[in-house]
Amino acid sequence: MCWKLRAAGFRSLTPCLPSNAGPERFDRHRVFIKTSFNIRNPLMLPKSFLALCLATGVSIVPAAAEIVINEIMYNSPGEDVEFVELYNASDQSIDLTGWYILDDNDAHLPCLISGTLEPGEYLVIAQDIVLFRQNYPGVTSLNPQDYGTGSQGWGLGNSADAVRLYRPDGTLHDAVYYQDRGEWPVAADGDGPSLELLNPALDNALAASWAASTVDGGTPGARNSVFVGDLPPVCRDGSRQIPLPAHDDRVPVTVFAFDYEGPVSVELFVNAEGGYSPQPMSDDGTQGDAAAGDSVFTAIIPPHPDGTLVKYYASATDQTGQTRTWPARAPLEYAAYTVGHVPPGLRITEVLPINDTIIQDPFGDYEDWIEIQNQDDRTVNLGGMYLGNAFDQTTRFMLPPLDLAPGQFLLVWADNQPEQGPLHANFKLSGSGETVALFETTDRGNVLIHGWRYGVTGRNISIGFPHPESTAPEFLALPTPGRSNAESPLFSPVCINEFQTTSNFGGPKDDWIEIYNRGAEPFDLSGCFLSDKRGNNTKWRFPDGTVLQPEAFLTVYEDVLGFGLPSERGGVIMLTAADSITGLDFYDFGPQQPDRTEGRYPDGASTWRFLDSPTPSASNIASVVHENGSSGIPADFRLEQNFPNPFNPETVVRYQLPRRERVRIGVYTLLGTRLRILADEIQEAGCREVVWDGTDDAGKAVSSGIYFYRLETEAFGQTRKMILIR
Structure with a gap:
């Protein structure tokens, strides 16, 4: 087999040399490969060389054929003529039969690719072949199947979308997630140019690797108009280690x-x-x-x-x-x-992801909405603040300069129709669960003010905080746009009331989930579901005949559930109705400690506390509530060095919080590309730890190399380095 050296940030490297060629020359600081070589077994290389590769961020990978997403036209002026261009950056002929492309929607029909692509050649995949040929009659390297025609056709989004290239076995080969804002070239959104890769050797996942074509309509089937041989430097992923100095x-x-x-x-x-x-x-x-x-x-x-x-x-x-x-x-x-800024007491108090009949926007449409309330004691001007549907998209939608008086509410329509006015966001909400987040202005640090995640929900069922003192959102039976959520009864009489993720004794009863009926009538749980995955909310089904009486408890243990709950990095518990699409309850939790549980206090309330004494199938009032001011609370923030280090297959990251904070811990490549989020939620004060098992967010094992891990809160940030050896 032929193997290659791969350096962080490079998509393809020099062709393989004869088997007696050696890795004589490379620049340590730039990890820029001068040669690559054939070997039968990379483990036969000298250990000193393997260590040097590891120390410089170079990995040894099979010399796979390199097909690159090289150009994207997602919004042409006038009649939309979309296309995606692939380029063969390898030195081999590649049979693409059975390969396919998709946008960001897995439900769409894949567009199959056929034919062989020679080294240095291009293949264009059009949304509409007939329309494409009318506009580009000279382009002959055209895939015989398009992706936009027919009853199951689809198109690329104008504000943001993805182009994903898959191999015949379903393996993701390449992907570009583009936007029309931030560091991405904005001229490619309807002004005439396409989105062109500066050089096929660049990482096309990075916005800095792309530019708007200098030719209106782009250059399908030909060398990109923005191609550069002497590449400009990379400068990205800036970070401030103290969020609010x-x-x-x-x-x-x-x-x-x-x-x-x-x-x-x-x-x-x-x-x-x-x-x-x-x-x-x-x-x-x-x-x-x-x-x-x-x-x-x-x-x-x-x-x-x-x-x-x-x-x-x-x-x-x-x-x-x-x-x-x-x-x-x-x-x-x-x-x-x-300097010295303290964010205002603004809160996202309620959202309605599926609005069928509750309230119309000024245009008469029933759209998703997000409610913001000023819980501060002063008037707050929202101008320049941002609203988003992901914690890592801090500048998604800018709010207008409106004054919000103490106690006042504001509705923002999440309808992806910003052209309808300043309170119409450029994104929609998902009924299957999503994030909502409010961020400060750029000048005030662009830090998170308030945000949370919700679970799968039904039509006309909102999610919000029932009271100002609530620590977690709930499903609300009667949405209350612009009013106090206390006016609404809770949607579900049954709730997740307590859970345990680990104990010092282990065993099949180690993890458990307690359900409580806080209603006045018996509740039939037959056919309802419990799960620990947002994308799969039907993992375990309650047996037929399971009826929970008022004020009664039911505990389901790990050996019955068939799954356990994570302790180190936190997770989610979801309770879903028997129709599999209506959420009854959910709870996002952070890292847990052995033989301590987390539960509602008192039972059924929307306030969660850590409980020193687990109380499965009994009232949480019988337990001692862990107080933040008790002994053992750290005096300051700290991120410890991971151990073991180097490691294989997993490592532990310990950190400490002096107070309740929203915590985000991520693992990043040397290029700053995020691989894995280990924690992203509000956590109580204390000494905590998470475990990284060497996989990315998709569960795929990453290669040996140097990685960064970073702890971020609203008041603290620190980065450390770790080494994975396979």
Whole structure:
């Protein structure tokens, strides 16, 4: 078999050389491969060389054929002529028979590909072949099947979508998730240009690898108009280690930067209300930089007085003078924070993902909506704040400059029709469960103000916090847009009341879920479902004849459920009605500790607490509630070094929280690409740990190499490095 060296950030490398060629030359700092080579067994390589590969982020992978998504026309002006272009960047002829493409919707019919693609050749897959040929008569490298015609045809979204390329066995080969905002080229959305990859060797998952074509209509079946041989540097994934700096904080700022051909110099431009001035960013392991030679550059912004608006951006320059910035359109776009700022007490109090008959928008349509309430004691202007449906999309939809008085509500229509007005968001909500999140303005740090996830829900059933003191949302029987949720009865009389994920003794009774009937009538649970997966809410079915009397408890143990609950990274529990589509209850939980449970306190209430004494099939009032101020609460935030390190197959990450916080812990590649979210929820104060098993969010095992893991809260951020050895 032929094997290749692969470096982080590269899609394809040089062709394989004769078997006696050696890995004589490569640049450690840029992990830029000069040669690749044939070997029969990579384990026969010297251990010193394998260690060097590991230390520099280089992995050894089979030299698979490289078919690249190279150009996308998702919104042409006038009559929409969509297409996707593939390019063979390998040195082999590739038979594409049985391959297929899809957008981001798994329910759509795959578009099958056929034929053989020679090295350096292109294949165009059109939405409508007839329409494409009318507009591009000279293009002959056209797939015989299109994806937009017929009763099951589909098209690419204009604001955001995905192009996914699969092999015949269903393995995902390549994927591009594009947007018409942020760092993605906006001119490709209806202005005439297509979305073109700068060079097939680049990682096409990164926005910085793409540009709007210089030719209206793009260049299907031909070399991209924006192709560059001498590639510009990469400058991306900037991060501020202190989300909300105080007046005495020295603020580390990091950015990932490198150049494909050689060294790169990186500067941080800072404007503390006196104009931008540059300062060098270092990658030498000193002056706040975590590690030398990892392409993560660091600079420290000095302390500033309370109220100071600090704007900044990073700029990377290569040896030929080419420059790239983070954010991509700096200094027009920038990152920022206001020293000493405290976010207002705004809350997302209710959402309605499936609005059939509850309330119409100003255009007479029944649309999804999100309710925001000002629970602060001062009027808050919403101008420049952002609303989104993912925790990692902090600038999805900008709110208009409206004043919200104390106690006042505001409805935002999540209808993906922003052209209808400033309170119509550019996204919709999903009835199968999703995230809702509210973020601060850019100038005030763009931190999370409030956000949460919900489970699968039925029509005209909203999800919200019944009372201001509620710690978790509930399904509400009568949606109350613009009014207090206390007016609505709870939708479900039965609820998840307590659960345990681990004990010091283990065994088949280790994990359990307790259901409680808080209603006044018996409830028939026959055919209802319990699950620990949002995408599969029917994992375990209650037997026929299961009836729960009022104020009665029912505990289902792990050996009956057929699944356990995660302890280290948290998870979700979902209770679904017998129709399999109507949610009765859900709860998103964080990391758990042995022989301590989490439950509603008192029983059936919308306030959750940690319980020192598990009470399966009994009232939670009998347990001692864990108080945040008790002994054992850490004095400050801390992220520990993972152990073991290096590791195989899994490693433990420990951290501590001095108070209740929303916590996000992620694993990232050397390029800053997110691989796995280990925790993303509100957690109580305490010492906690999560386990990473060396897989990504899709459950796929990642290769040996150096990875970053990062802890982020609203008031703290820290990154550490770990090494996986397969």
